[in-house]
Amino acid sequence: MELFDRLERQELERAVLVHVDFHNESDREELDEFYELVDSAGAQICELLTTKRQKADPKYFIGKGKAEEVQLAVEMHEANVVIVNHALSPAQERNLSELLDCQVLDRVGLILDIFAQRARSHEGKLQVELAQLKRMSTRLVKGWSHLDRQGGIGARGPGETQLETDRRLVQGRIKQLETKIEKVRKQRDLGRRSRKRSELPTITIVGYTNAGKSTLFNTMTSAGVYAEDRLFATLDSTLRRVHLPGAGPVIFADTVGFIRHIPHDLVTAFRSTLEETSEASLLIHLVDASDALREEKIQDVLDVISEVGADEVPQLLVMNKIDAIQPAGDKKIEPKIDLNEEGVPERVWISAKKNLGIDLLMDAVGSFFKGQYYKVQLTLHVSAGKKRAQLYQLGTILEEGFDEQGNSLFTMLLTEQEWQHIEQWSELLSKTVIEGK
Structure with missing residues (x-):
């Protein structure tokens, strides 16, 4: 568990936002939606920096000049996170993080962060953790870059060993989560089949x-x-x-x-x-x-x-x-x-x-569903109180009343299975199908 304690999601506090207006419409993200995502994550917005580009810079995504401008904003506001309203490659995220000396979160990471906060069910938590770990597995190298920078023969081993250990732990946890989610999926399939049978x-x-x-x-x-x-x-x-x-x-x-x-x-x-x-x-x-x-x-x-x-x-x-x-x-x-x-x-x-x-x-x-049910008229014996209560749990009661002997009269909509369930009741004095499926 030590690995996951080190890799826990950091609380988003003071954030500098970065938004790029790309020339290609398919690459653009909405600025208003970006603000809503950041607000949903619970971050305090210190400053928004925008820029226009034809395409992303391979190294810093936003270009070296704009990255240095972001660096100044981080220092001025003492921000602890930079959030980019676009998907970054692992290399771009790592390069920006090293240059800015703070956490860098892209749009995908931001959405995952929100999902991690909002998941309530066991299945939801499993699904979010799986998505986070799959993403994390491509970005583990930055966690041990300080060891790599020592350089020299004999100095690279500990970093590489720790990195491989972390990767094995992450991959092992991913397999565990996939197994658990597969079990949940099978349970959902059973539930869906049960609803289909009904x-x-x-x-x-x-x-x-x-x-x-x-x-x-x-x-x-x-x-x-x-x-x-x-x-x-x-x-x-x-x-x-x-x-x-x-x-x-x-x-x-x-x-x-x-x-x-x-x-x-x-x-x-x-x-x-x-x-x-x-x-x-x-x-x-x-x-x-x-x-x-x-x-x-x-x-x-x-x-x-x-x-x-x-x-x-x-x-x-x-x-x-x-x-x-x-x-x-x-x-x-x-x-x-x-x-x-x-x-x-x-x-x-x-x-x-x-x-x-x-x-x-x-x-x-x-x-959309009219005509998929039986419309029936029923007469239920006056003594069949329990059966009468069951009818309220089954189909849709359109009309109800009583005859002169106190027997219950119903006009109902029932599925085929519900109709088959009750048409054999001995307490039914009469039963008539008005409309079939």
């Missing part, structure tokens, strides 16, 4: 980080999932069973937020979590409608959805935060459903925080 559709909420997924999830399911107006406020997927009016019982799943240029190791590490997306019956693609860059972020999410193999899953685009949109004139954006040419909902406008349009969203989601 024929309950799964509706997974996806979207760019901070689009309001957890707030919507709480509003639709009353799950009490932690939600905050910060990037990556929640990482761990949560499942809740909900009865949709006119459709029946379904499973709602909340997932980790996506982000532009999401680190590949994170996609790999969280694959077991993201598999909930590829196995879903419907994706609710949640978008911050008030974001000026919403179209670009929609495409970023679609890219990740494609990467995890979920691009064939039906999607419902949900435009959230309509209360934050600045309308033209005095006309406010009202909750509504946009239909495609076939009359199928393709876009819903809501505000999860203000609870606006949630009923429209539930109706839109329910419309």
Whole structure:
């Protein structure tokens, strides 16, 4: 454990930020998002330095002159970390760290740092640690560079020996984590197969980080999932069973937020979590409608959805935060459903925080699953109190009442498995299928 004590994440305190405006659009990162990431990590921003470049400098990424300017800023503010809003190679990170004489963190490391702070479940912590160690394994050499600099015959051995020891420890821990995560993945597979056997559709909420997924999830399911107006406020997927009016019982799943240029190791590490997306019956693609860059972020999410193999899953685009949109004139954006040419909902406008349009969203989601259930009329004997209670735990009760003898009358929506479960009850005095699947 000594190695991992030495390599623990340092607390981010006084930070100098570095942002590069590249000529190529695909290489650019958003400055506002950078500020949000740093804020989510808990750093105190001392100064922001920006520069324009055609392409990255091979040695220092930002060029020697700009690196020296950053060095002056670090000394002036007594900063203990420099955060770069781009991915650095191990060599670039090492060269900058040696020149600036302080910790250097790139965009990938920053996101990993946030993930390490926010992971709550056992699986989430395993996945984050795995991603961190895989990244660390390419950067271990800088931890022992002071030994390498001694030079001379006989002086290089201790450093190399320690470095190899560290690498073996890291690789060993990586194998342990991969084994544990594989066990968790198998457990998730069992859970998914169980849900498939029960024929309950799964509706997974996806979207760019901070689009309001957890707030919507709480509003639709009353799950009490932690939600905050910060990037990556929640990482761990949560499942809740909900009865949709006119459709029946379904499973709602909340997932980790996506982000532009999401680190590949994170996609790999969280694959077991993201598999909930590829196995879903419907994706609710949640978008911050008030974001000026919403179209670009929609495409970023679609890219990740494609990467995890979920691009064939039906999607419902949900435009959230309509209360934050600045309308033209005095006309406010009202909750509504946009239909495609076939009359199928393709876009819903809501505000999860203000609870606006949630009923429209539930109706839109329910419309995807109508016709997949049995609509039945049941008469349950007056003495069957326990069976009556069980009905409330099964399907969606559309109507209920009593006949003259006090027997219970129900009109319900049931899955095939639920229908097969109850149609043999001796307490059922009558049973009629009104509509089949």
